[in-house]
Amino acid sequence: MPAWAGALAGLAAGAVALGLAQLVAGLAGPETSPVVAVGDGAVDLTPAPVKDFAIRTFGENDKTVLVGGVLVVLALVAALIGVLARRRVAYGVAGLAVFAAVGVAAVVTRPSASAVDALPTVLGALAGVWTLTWLLRRATTRPQPAPADAPSPGAAPAGASSAASSAASSAASSSGAAAGASPQGEGVERPAVMRAGGEQATGFDRRRLLTGVAGGVVVAGAAAALGRELGGRQAVDTARVGVALPRPATPAKPVPAGADLRINGLSSFITRNQDFYRVDTALVVPQVSPADWRLRIHGLVDRPVELTYADLLKLPLTEADVTLTCVSNEVGGEYAGNARWLGVRMPDLLRRAGVRSGADMLLSTSADGFTCGTPVDVVMDGRDALFAIAMNGEPLPVEHGFPVRQVVPGLYGYVSATKWVVDVKVTRFDQDEAYWTPRGWSARGPIKTQSRIDVPKAGASLKAGRVTIAGVAWAQHKGVDAVEVRVDGGAWRQARLADVPSPDTWRQWSLDWDATPGSHTLEVRATDTTGYTQTDRKAPPAPDGATGWHAITVEVS
Template sequence: VEEERRRFLGGLLTLGGGTLLGAGGLAASLRSFTGATNYDYEGHGVATEHLLDAITPTGAHYVVSKNLIDPTVNIGLWRLEVRGLVERPATVTIDDLRRLPQQEEIVTLECIANGVGGSLMSTARWRGPRLADVVGLAGRTDPRATFLIVSAVDGYYDSLPASVVDDPGTMVALEMNGAPLPHRHGHPARILIPGRYGEKNMKWLSGIEVADHDHTGFYQRQGWSESAVVRTFSRFDNLEAGSRPTAGQAFEVRGHAYAGTRGIRSVQVSTDSGATWSEADLDAQVSPYAWRFFRWTWTPPAPGRYRMAVRAVDGTGAVQPDRYEDIVPRGASGYHRFDVDAR
């Protein structure tokens, strides 16, 4: 769906640059229309120069949206409705949220459409009240509650297990990297649930209903995972297909791994497509909810072709599966593999 939308806009751009070139007013209108959409930033991964940043700069953080044009919310008029199986439904303002105790967490977000070795993943410093405290503004919840049905300004909707309220890292984020949430990241408030794919981290939050039933979400109706728990991921950051390291010369291989709240226990690198493995060194953990960077010094013994592969072991001891799976329905899986030619 997202790719079809991007192709459509790309076709409009081609039309504007060709057929409409002589009609200056129409071409200008088309450029204005395109500038109002998220076409120029949506669906792009993190740029190469930021892949090794422990905290992704806000402007480089990946963005994926279901919208052609994202909402711009008037914070003075915005309200969050907390309702359902609660003691007293509450209409909450941004000031109400700011008065609650604030917590700060470094959390990695990954798009469920991130392919093997992809870069639709970023890490930021998020700040806001705990989700439990926000729901608590409506008083006690009914013991029959099993789900939170969440909704957004742009019409997006989803449901979450009510148990996520008790997860210590789950929050309603109001800030990103020390500044108020940008519009494209859900201003003024978004759900943040460490360890779940981006589709569960709803932007432009407008409603929380405490319920005793599930409500199939926007993307789940299209066949995507309901739980959206991230799968173990690893990739090379400074090597790619066609790289040409020098034989006999030490080269520091860099990359990162992520397994959500399970954490990363170790990363292993292979130069023979997984026939043998070597342990990489892990950088210090920046957060229990964030990716982990690794480094491994490799000296190619001779000129020739090497089949690189990387895998991670999560905090439970489970090894990242080798078998390739595409992104649908529950996120991609498999080793990041490619050939390099030592010269």
């Protein structure tokens, strides 16, 4: 069998293994999928600079690229296993066993995992072993035995005289004797279709291999598709649509008429749900049914609290406009968005639990095991920190944390905005660490005052004359007091500011510029209500947020 055939058989076996594992994971839970578990493990083990590079390079597609990379590696390994199995099937079985061991280790080391969670990987590996063995056997053919009345390869042709046959026999006998052959014929040359012990030789059947591989691919694809359907997305989406949002006890202030300057290309004051950025560690979006959701508040409290989703909806709800920002956002980046959130105020539930003296951190945990640490004093200082259930007038989108997530104005998301939150441990920073802290990021993460230019775009070609420069600036829970723009390093000019309902949102700004022909550099900086003006010192996002002035270059003709 040629090497390509073995590789093809290995690929098909690997596909069947992953397809069946996905099917079983659809019943057991998407987090039990070996691909997801290995991908999550890769995320956890990847150094922070590599994560930063992935986010900068691929943006919100970083998870798709990672899963694709995992699948490519698995495909290469499966092909190698198939090539080795040509020599001996035991090599293929051993390779698939190692394959499965890696998947099992990744699955069972996830938070709150159990031994049963390894079942999809084990069953998938067994299916892969059977498929590989079957394909190799299917591609190997054995010649049919010749009919009893057919002449043997060395027989004389019909009609030959017995004398000739006798002479030939005598000559062969003499030759054998001269060569020292034994009377049993051990020195006689065997026909090409015979092996020692009378075994028939095997051959390669390309057609049977290809049809077998095609069947395996169909089975793998069907199993994976069915597994996705069984994964619960449809049920959770249906439950989400069925949620009736209560009216807020504390509605948000009306958005001022002048909050949106309505300039073409400028980020709108409210970011649509489908346009809101998404940065998290979840390779597969957790599917959490509101009927099964529970929130537990415990740790350094006097009275541990546990709530169902129905309990949460019965509590007084607060509505607030809050801009969220990711710490991975580069200067001028797009990982910021503003939305109207609805939820229960976090301080209300913490007071119900009774936070003990000395506690300074809330270690919140997502349904997929992600954790973040939020400073207690920030949550309790009067800002609209929420266990949010809705976003822009509808239940949270599943990818943005349905059924419940955290929203805390003024803190980067990695220390505050836990999606799919199910557990809050009241603790101390010197006793617990959240996910990103041991990976080199700051423990507290206050948002830095920032601004960016949305209009015109970097590298734009403009006509000489009056040009509008516009963008957004943010300093959550402090508020933006001024925005300045300069051209080609000249004097700073004050931009016109849009109205805002609170200091927790970003603020639009604009400036008219009389553009002259040539290449020009535009820069922007913001000053918040504390009097702090953005520094021009450039710093990367790690460990506590990027700094510097956003600058773009345009061409005017």
